[in-house]
Each structure stands twice: as structure tokens, then as C-alpha cells.
Amino acid sequence: MRCVIVTGVSRGLGAALARALLDHGVTVLGVGRSSAAGLGGDRYRFASCDLADVAGIDAALAPAFGSLAGLAPRFACLVNNAATAEPVGLVPMLDGESIARSLAVNLSAPIALCALFLRAFADPAVERRIVNVSSGAARSAIAGASLYCTAKAGLEMLTRVLAAENHDPGFRAVSLRPGVIDTDMQATMRGQTETSLPGVAMFRRFLADGRLATPEDAAERIVDRVVLGDPANGATYAWPDLDRAIE
Secondary structure (H helix, E strand, O other): OOEEEEOOOOHHHHHHHHHHHHHHOEEEEEEEEEOOOOOOOOOEEEEEOOOOOHHHHHHHHHHHHHHOOOOOOOEEEEEOOOOOOOOOOHHOOOOHHHHOOOOOHHHHEEEHHHHHHHOOOOOOOOOOEEEEEEOOOOOOOOOOOOOHOOOOOOOHHHHHHHHHHHOOOOEEEEEOOOEEOHHHHHHHOOOOOOOHHHHHHHHHHHOOOOOOHHHHHHHHHHHHHHHOOOOOOOOOOEEEOOOOOOO
16 A cells, blocks of 8 residues: 655645546645645545644544554655745835744644654654655746745755755655646735745746746656655755756
């Protein structure tokens, strides 16, 4: 049996990944504040968790992780997909509360989830994988998106640290830059003003030029090439060439 934990399953890429995995016969544990409509069946489970509450992640999710590990899967994977693009704005426009919440969801929560996953699935006989969903923003500074860029850069470093700490041949941690996908996050960025996001025209061009992939198309390739594929430990993969590591 293969099992995959996917965060952020309420909509967008997370919901599409969960559906694609179920179509591949995988047991899926969805994590988030809510689950997308239509996700269900004998192989789907859902655990409610507000990832902004990092201190509460262990209590909220340890039972679900432990129950999944109790099924004795031969393959277990964590996909850290959940993220927020907000708040958007130049650095002087940001306040402490919004900074803390953004970094909690985008960086602190994935670290906590990795720790919990590695404790729950500690048996080296189980093929274990962690996929951290990053972004081109991890390497390209975007004025007005400092928190998102910073968190994604940190997430890619987390991938490299996990690879440095785990040399078991059955373990792999990878970063995934899934490209530009037609999700609510893209809509949020397109809706900004030039004052808060000076490069907002770039996001509007993504839509106007037809460059946005559908969540379903992206999810199918990601599942096939990265989640269930043969990625290299510590590597980064970027859309559309998911067969070749870029780092």
C-alpha cells in the first residue's frame, strides 16, 4: 500500500493532487482547514488543521499520521503544498501579525510537518519521500512579495537539509517549482495594485497570454514524475521539465 499526505486540499493544486493520487490507487490523507468537494472514498481521509497554528500541529495531526503509519505502507510521502500569497505589499507596508501568520503557513508549518512525518514513519524499510512545493519566487525577488519569496527560499533550504540529514537509500526530499497554475493565488496576485505589487502586470500577462496550466494537468504530471516518480534526494524540479533536476 502507498500513502501520501497532501496539505492544502481545499482547492487548487492540493485538491487536484489528491484526486490524481486517488486515481493512481494511492491512499490519501488530506490536511487543511477544509477539504475540497468531491474528495472521498475508502482511500481518502481528512484531518482538519489550521497550519498557521504551528504549536498545535502535533496535537492536531499526530493521531492521523499514526493511524496511517499503522497501515504498514510500503511507500509514504508528505507533500507540503499549502501556502498563502498574503500579505502582499512592500516591506514597510507589512505588520508583525501578518508577517508571523504568513511565515507560519509557508515555512514554519512545513518544518513541523516534516518533523512529525519523520517521527511517524521512522521505519527505514518504508520508502519515504517529502515533496516541498516551492516556486520560482525562491530564486527571483519579486517586489511586494517579500514574505512569499523568503519562505519559498527557506523551504528549498529545508529540502537540502533533510537530504543532508537522511542518507537512507529509501528516503528522498525534493523541492518542486510547479510553474504558474490557474489558482486563487494567481487571482490574488492579479488583483493587486501597482503600489503594493509593482510587478502586477507580469501576473496579468500570465492569464492574458494563456500561460496558466490547469491544476489538473499540473497535478497529473507532478504525481507521475515527482511524487510517485524517481527524483533525486535533495534536488529541485521545475515545471515543465519535471524529468530533469535543476539543482
